[in-house]
Amino acid sequence: MAEQTVKRGVFYGVGIGPGDPELLTLKAVRVLEACRVIAAPQTHSGETLALDIASRAVDLTGKKILPLYFSMARDRQQQRQAHLEAAQAVREELDRGEDVAMLNLGDVSIYATYSYLMEILRGEGYETVMIPGVPSFCAVAARLGVSLTEMNSPLHIVPAxxxxxxxxxxxxGTKVLMKSGRRIPQVLEALEAHGLTEKSALVRDCGLPTEEVCEDLRHPPEGTGYFATIIVKE
Incomplete structure (x- = not known):
């Protein structure tokens, strides 16, 4: 009798929004409830922000939490090695027939680490599925009470x-400067040089307990951190 082959699991990328657990979509919740393995990005200091957010919206009791470590270094080789190691950890679960849901802040198609693992595993024949989430800059615009675009007005999204x-x-048109925190002095200097300071506003840690809003960048907050987004609307 031929040995039965175990069907490979599906690799899901789940966008969980920028921070507010109420912004998880119904589909995101359903997929997280269905998957027995949750892949969660983890910093070297042990922080699991995406997991912390998701666990406030979904009961993850009994799930296997698979920590994934990604290098924040600029070196492309180090980044690539981290992606390959993370893909290997996910691959082992998929080969056991387990569906894996990888958590991603914001939307899974915008500056998402999932995309790197998706390309690796999809190239090897694994099934991958993307579950969209609320992009951080959309949540920031809502927090500021501004529209991002108007008729025939373009929108530009760049990592500051x-x-x-x-x-x-x-x-x-409107400019969204994402992940501005580490370069705030340079960004503010550029805005001032272009006469855009008074047309700009900043939100850091949108939807998180540490959220801070600054609508007057002539007096910017101190210590803005990594998740700082500036909207420049002319």
Whole structure:
């Protein structure tokens, strides 16, 4: 009698929104409830922000929590090695027939680490599914009470720490500067040089207990941290 092959599990990327557990979608909740293995990004200091948020919306009792470690270094080789190691940890669960849900802050298609693992595992023939979530900049706009776009007005989304902002700030329409915290002095200097300070506002840690709103960037908050988003609306 031929040995029965175990069917591979499905690798889900689940967007859980920026911080408020009430912003998890019904579909995200359903997938997290159904999967027995939850892959959770974890910092080297042991923080599991995405898991903390999800656990306030979904009962994860009895689930296997699979911590994934990702390098924050700029070195591409170090990043790639971290992605390969994380993919291997997920692969082992999938090969056992377990569906794995990987938690992602915000939306799973916007600067999401899941995409790197998805490409690796999809390339090896594993089934992958993306569950969209509320993007952080949409939550920030709602917190500020502003619309991001109007008719025929473009929207530009850039990582503020990714390079020079001069060209971005000269573009027409609304600019979203994500992950601005570590470069706040440089970002504020660029905004001032382009006469955009009074047209800009910042929210850090949107939806989290540490949330802070600054609608007057002439007096920016101190210690904005990693999750700081600036909206520049002309």
């Amino acid at each position: 720490g990714g390079g020079p902002l001069e060209e971005t700030l000269e573009l027409p």
